[in-house]
Amino acid sequence: MTVAVAFAGMKKAVDVVFRAGCPDCRANFELGASALRLAIGATSKTTFYSFTCPECGTSVRKPAGERIVELLTGGGVRTLRLHSAG
Numbered sequence: 243m244t245v246a247v248a249f250a251g252m253k254k255a256v257d258v259v260f261r262a263g264c265p266d267c268r269a270n271f272e273l274g275a276s277a278l279r280l281a282i283g284a285t286s287k288t289t290f291y292s293f294t295c296p297e298c299g300t301s302v303r304k305p306a307g308e309r310i311v312e313l314l315t316g317g318g319v320r321t322l323r324l325h326s327a328g
């Protein structure tokens with residue numbers, strides 16, 4: 243087995259977890275990629291990620307900068323691309 247193959251298998255086994263905080267109840271928690279949604283708009287102002295707080299159930303939406311977008315897409319978060327304005 244080559245090192246590359248071993249690495250590929252390892253990569254698949256690791257579940258990516260993102261740290262997030264709720265602005266409503268101020269809880270801090272870790273979310274898997276499936277718990278997050280990323281929406282990419284035409285500009286950075288319309289690019290955001292969202293999740294539901296596991297503590298209080300609030301829908302949280304936060305702006306996503308380039309680094310966050312990279313992180314989330316790389317971690318397998320479902321991405322929605324918003325093409326039309328409005």
Ligand SMILES: [Zn+2]
Nearest residue numbers: 264267295298
């Ligand atoms: Zn909360």
